[in-house]
Amino acid sequence: MSAAVGAGAAVTAVRDSTAPTSYDGLVSRVLAGRLGPDPRTLRIAVAFTTSQAVRHDGRRGGYRNEVLSLRLDRAVGSCAVEPGALSGGAVDDCAGADVALLLEHPLTPVRVAALDAYLMHVTPHTPENGALPHPLPAGSSLEKSRARAKAVVELLDVRAGQTVLVVGVVNSLLEELRSRGVPYIPCDLKGGRTEWGEPIVTHALAELDRCDAVLASGMTLGNGSFEPLREHALRVGKQLVMFAQTGSAVLPRFLGAGVSAVCAEPYPFFWLDGGPGVIHRYGPGHGNGRGHRSGQPSGHRDSCTEATL
Template sequence: MTPAPSVTARATTYDELLRRVRAGGLGPDPAALRISVAFTTRQAVRHDGRGTGYRNEVLSLRLAEAVGSCAVEPGTLHDSAVEECVGADLARLLEHPLTPVRVAALDAYLMHVTPHTPDHGAQAVPLPAGPSLEKSRARARTVVDLLDLAPGSTVLVVGVVNSLLEALRARGLRYVPCDLKGGITEWGETVVTDALAATDRCDALLVSGMTLGNGTFEALREHALARGRQLVMFAQTGSAVLPRFLGHGVSAVCAEPYPFFWLDGGPGTLHRYRAADHPGGTR
């Protein structure tokens, strides 16, 4: 008989999770752990056959074997912030004035304490090798498969990724694209900028982990919890953080720790979590 996954300690709010980690309530004392490497990854992409491109910038912190990450708006993170992280203890970084540093530090700590393994409720999904667009589409199908919706339902997509919109279309699902930058989608659809204002006309939420870094995650989690709506997270930012909220507003997570699919043409691995796989509450 296969043993059941262990119940990873979860939290009801982001602030509660941060407090528990700072106090050493989920593992080793953060003051005794130091970041050995800090780095940023900057990327610009325009897939063949696509009319638009985009840029990414991610802050990553390495703690022993674990890497925690938080996306930032390109050009907003000074090199001095990266230098401040090198050799710093986790306790100090969890109190850092910059939100992306705090998020990356929390992600590194939780990745170190509870890596993406079956014992912690993760289901590994292989991502095949291939060109960037093929890998983007494969990831999008894995993410969208976490939605339990009938065709014709409407999904609020926070953090517009054209491959995700394409995968939703293939499932017969409608969507409202939302991103703080606004703009238009590959298909000429207007991208709204106020996620909360659009939630009431949607049946489920599909949300980027980047919302941890810009401070909008908690409001979306609270809305999903209060309204009983599905909230599926796709997470390069905070991939080890977001599974902590399963059953507390988050219904599923597609976690993708560093290195991300867009960095390498070789095979990779995604990690799926569902609230149904995590019986019980916080502890």
Template structure:
């Protein structure tokens, strides 16, 4: 058990504090069903994806001892782009062909989960973009190197956690800049990633997030939107809801999906729609929902 201070029970976000357009989800499957039924916006059978593309990157920041790879499927619906990260080389080329010109209903029923997630993200981005009227607080990232922008995003994400120094955070989806930001706030963490391995500081990375949530040694969960694409988001959400734990999401995957779960297990979201911070050296934009505000 964690020897640090325990976080207080997190009360659900009051419906009056959320935009009616956002406060709508009880479960992920329920959200998909509502989208298919046309309850969230325009008839999805009449909306077609014009552009589908994948973005691949490999990175090793200056001064870091290890690197990583990213691959993201993105779908464009009008002005909106929905995205879902996948493990490198796991997305077949045929998936992109399947998406181009297809309607949202078809894609929400696609056999590949990342396609379904990206399609739902595109649809919800089209319906409820990241604007103040939908509850978003826009945060500007400074221009600079990928590491400069990564650290700025990490500070904004970690600021959404309402925890005292000494508390312990389960980090699902290891990003070294996030771990660095937690350390700077005096927060402990358990790093978790399906890839395993070690962090930049030689700490072991566990691989079973659900086992860690049940262990009781963590006071809050900070999780990547990638959990939507690998099917682990719902168990994390249900655990947070049942145990009153904070669940803060940092989302390039599903940035328009996850704000729908505020008050239903998710306490805050840092939403980062395409284009992501690592694609450009100029100023960037992220959008924060819920939480206690930026520090």
């Protein structure tokens, strides 16, 4: 029996359908004005950071998240960073700057957020651009995290016994995989152990030969590990599913170029509000809900939003 959702009909590709050959290639196309307006003519109106600290009752510890976001007209592009990693002047550098200038900024998170804002501006998450909206119910941050995790894992197409490399440890995602009987390898630069006592590996590329599919955070864009993961998936035909607050408008561009599916979550993120929300799914397997579920779900777990590699 399948341990997770089988693939459904493919979603229509995003507008300007030719997939880029690399992340740098995508940036070059934007700078050349091939995907929309000349980025030199577009300016970031607002730059801001969102910092979060969480500690749930009954948990052994907590976590922190920080996200850089850039507002371009109606669009907001984002890149998560390690708390405290941004220089004090980064936000000031961005406010009022043109997008082209920020695409060549010395700080990677600024470049990623600027690219995300531009692509969100020219190809927002709409059905016309290949996105299928998926509602998140109102609830606590934990309840919404678990609902998001289910929506993400439904994009995987793995058979019984196949192993998923999870790049960016998010407890709700691990819980959902466990409830479906899907073996996984948890990977995060921070190392340590999962809530279930499993060791967390720290070098994703060293684990690629041990897995049958990869489930990775958009934060891999910010730490430079996305391209090696994408190239591996493309070369060997391995499934690569991305869950993205960082670069939610960037990653759908790589569908068919190593990326199999994307769960895109633009700002504002689920953890900012207790009301209903929406995420956007691209690629096969969306929302079918098929698959064998072995065992019982674990108790409620909190999770970080997007963990690092």
